Amino acid sequence: MAASDALHITFDDGFGSISNVWNVDASVRGEVRLAGNSAMMEWAVGRDAGHGYGTYTINAKAEGNEPGAAIVFWPGDNQWPGQEIDLLEITPDGSGRQYGTVHWNDGGHDAYEAVIYDGDYGGSFHDYTLVWEADRITFKVDGVEQGVITDNVPADFAHGGMNNTIGFLNNNPSTSITVRDVTFTPQGSAAPAQAAAPAAEPAQPVAAVVAAVEQAWDDHAYQPAEAPAVWEGEWQGDARFQPGTDGIIDWDALAAKVMANYEATGSWFV
Ligand SMILES: [Ca+2]
Structure with missing residues (x-):
């Protein structure tokens, strides 16, 4: 499947191109559920992996009032800090x-800009939409625009930059995310009418997926009472997503580290 092709995954018959899968419950036809430490994503094997400009819509249900569940568009080259775009995460203030x-990679450190969605979407299925265009990323829930980011927007592979792969993760026993439908419509094309055939795995499959973790929040940067709709800051714990020496993130090692941190501190982080 070319990165420019439309995509439609229903989970009626497997994971489609989201075939790098770790601890995902697919026992219910038509949906998959990520709970505990689990993840699934397209293979991030190069700058042209995944997809570029266009519209991504995910039908999903996130449960829990803590960070842990996420819809993640991971850098095609699997390098972090880097070009990560997240369509759904849960704030750490308990509000859900x-x-x-x-x-983006800010001189070797992760930096980010975030948009808090206006509404209570936890615990039920919603359509989460990311529109990636040149110099503009738009977030929508159920078709309603939640915010636009115009700074530090990456160019896709076809425009001299890099693509991102579609991924999902959960790394908290108190949260989960259930996914029923994934569509990608490339910029300038019509919506897909047919489910895409599953993508073949690369010749040398990576043993691990993107690491989990979207909760090593900087408590100083995030102040719920004062949080604006859009803010900028830097994560703490830059090592969270660092790949191993082979350039591939070791999922099991990260999960073990998360568990060790939890047992030692009562907090979930890497
Ligand atoms: Ca489905």
């Missing part, structure tokens, strides 16, 4: 609010 984020 959801938000979207654009990350």
Whole structure:
């Protein structure tokens, strides 16, 4: 499947191109559920992996009032800090609010800008839409625009930059995310009418997926009472998503580290 092709995954018959899968419950036809430590994503094997400009719509249900569940568009080259775009995460203030984020590599450190969604979307299915265009990323829930980011927006592979792969993760026992439908419509094309055939795995499959973790929040940067609709800051714990020496993130090692941190501190982080 070319990165420029439309995509429609229903989970009626497997994971389609989202075939790098770890601990995902697919026992219910037509949906998949990520709970505990689990993840699934398209293979991030190069700058042209995944997809570029266009419209991504995910039908999903996030549960829980803590960080842990996420819809993640991971850098095609699997490098972090880098070009990560998140369509759904949960704020750490216990409100259960959801938000979207654009990350970039700021001189070797992660930096990001986020948009908090206006509404209570936890615990039920909603359509989460990311529209990626030149110099503009728009977040929508159920078709309603939640915010636009115009700074530090990456160019896609076809325009001299890099694509992102579609991914999902959960790394908190108190949260989960259930996904029923994924569509991608490339910029300038019609919506897909047919489910795409599953993508073949690369010749040398990576043993691990993107690491989990979207909760090492900087408590100083995030102040719920004062949080504007859009804010900028830097994550703490830059090592969260660092790939191993082979350039591939070791999922199991990260999960073990998350568990060790939890047992030691009562907090979930890497
Ligand atoms: Ca479905």
